[in-house]
Amino acid sequence: MAARNSLTPQQGLGFFGLLILLCSAVLGKSQMCEVETGQTNIILDIEESRESFIGQPTTPPELPIFGDPDTEIALNLVFPKGQPIFQLNGKKLQLLQPLDRDEENLSHIVFQVSCTTRSTGKKRTIPIIVRVSDINDNAPRFMNTPYEVTVPESTPVGTTIFRNIQALDKDAGVNGLVEYFIAEGSPNSTNVEKYSADGYGTFAISFPHQGQVTVAKTLDFEKIQTYYLTIVASDRARNTADRLSSTTTLTVNIADSNDxxxxxxxxxxxxxxxxxxxxxxxxxxxxxxxxxxxxxxxERIQAVDLDTINSPIRYSFASGMPGNYADYFQIDESTGVLKADESCGHFDGEEV
Structure with a gap:
């Protein structure tokens, strides 16, 4: 009878455990320098710098590459198209200089990481794309100031009197969208002249995204001849507490009408x-x-034009008694001088 080799349960478990460890070791070595997501490149996000700050982290905070950078792999950044912008601290990217997305029109940064497996010397290069996200760090800036316009006092309510308000914001997305409104002026900034006033309430911006100024109340040159409007341009950051704004003044001069x-x-x-x-x-x-x-x-008959345009005044009789009064009297239409008509002859009676 032939003898047969057999394993005890304990020996079998040990054998399979050793096999799993060997397989894991082989598999682990084959994964070194591979991207954990299974992609051929790495995409990260980072905020642009606030002024000179360079400590903002990326998202995710580390390069998703298999291997320990201290014992299993060696990582080196490669910037083929310019000066280095990042340095490595383990698997973390750290900025070497501030990022200004707005001034440099910098929406993303493309470079590479070279990864070497220490045990085999096998090397591969992985493309990296860092997307630079905007922060709301620029206030809108008004263009082509100062703003001034002259309108007749007879301009109807609802009429658009000024269309040239424009402000630009260097930020991206909603941070770069601008809306306009009229703010109430400071008491010290208005009524600095006689017949001047704050234009808040008298004028309006009905559509904030357009910045067109319309008349909201009836104008009267004899009362107010100059309005000062405080125009505010604000961005539309999602968090209202983060919104930035700028102000300027629109001067509206009122021209007299013959009213x-x-x-x-x-x-x-x-x-x-x-x-x-x-x-x-x-x-x-x-x-x-x-x-x-x-x-x-x-005193002599005299009238004045209360409008400043001083239109010529013409005098005439509107009505009188008796009905034939015009046969006896005449009035000079230019001077208002009253005369007894010489064609009437002498009057009878004591007084007319």
């Missing part, structure tokens, strides 16, 4: 806003008087 009737004026009359209320004149023609210019009380 006020002439007003009679004379000394001693009851006046409102420079015009006599219910003005009255009188003149008498004694019997036997010669025809000609009449003496008018309290």
């Amino acid at each position: 006020l009737d002439p007003s009679f004026i004379y000394s001693g009359c009851v006046s409102l806003d420079g015009a006599c209320i219910n003005p009255e004149y009188s003149a008498s023609v004694p019997a036997g008087s010669l025809l000609g210019v009449l003496t008018v009380l309290p």
Whole structure:
């Protein structure tokens, strides 16, 4: 009867354990310098620098490469197209200089890492792409300032009076989008001149993304001749606490329109806003008087244009009694001088 070799259960377990260790060792060595994600390249993200800060980490924080950089693999960065931007600390990338995505138009950085397996000397090169994400570090800047416009006081409410407000933001994405609005001015910055005022509430920006200024209230040159509008340009960072803004001033000059009737004026009359209320004149023609210019009380007929454009004033009779009064009197349309009409002859009676 032939003898047969057999393993005890304990010996069998030991054999298989040794086999697993050998397989693991072989598999581990074959994985050295491989990308853990199974990709042929590595993609990382990093924020641009805040001013001169260079300590921001990447995401993920380490290069996903199999192997211990101290005992199993050797890593070296290769920058074929320029000066080194990163250095290695183990598997971590550390900046050598600040990153300014906005000034340098730097959306990503491409370079390589050379990985050598220490036990075999086998080397491979892995491409690395570092995407630079924007931080909101730039406030909008107004273009083509100062802003000034002149509009007639008769401009209807709702009319767009200014379209040239523009601000640019160097940041990317929502951090670079700009919206506009009118802010209430400081009490010390308005009313520095007579007939000037803060334009907050009188004008509006109805569509913040456009920055077009419209009239919100009726204008009156005789009251306010210059408005100062505080224009704010703000970015649209998702976190409102992180939003940055800038301000500038739009000066709106109001031009007078011919919107006020002439007003009679004379000394001693009851006046409102420079015009006599219910003005009255009188003149008498004694019997036997010669025809000609009449003496008018309290003083000669005179009217002024309350608009500053000073349109010519023409005088005329609107109505009177008796109905044929125009046969006896005439008024000079340019000067307002009242005369007894010489074609009437002498008047009968004591006084007319």
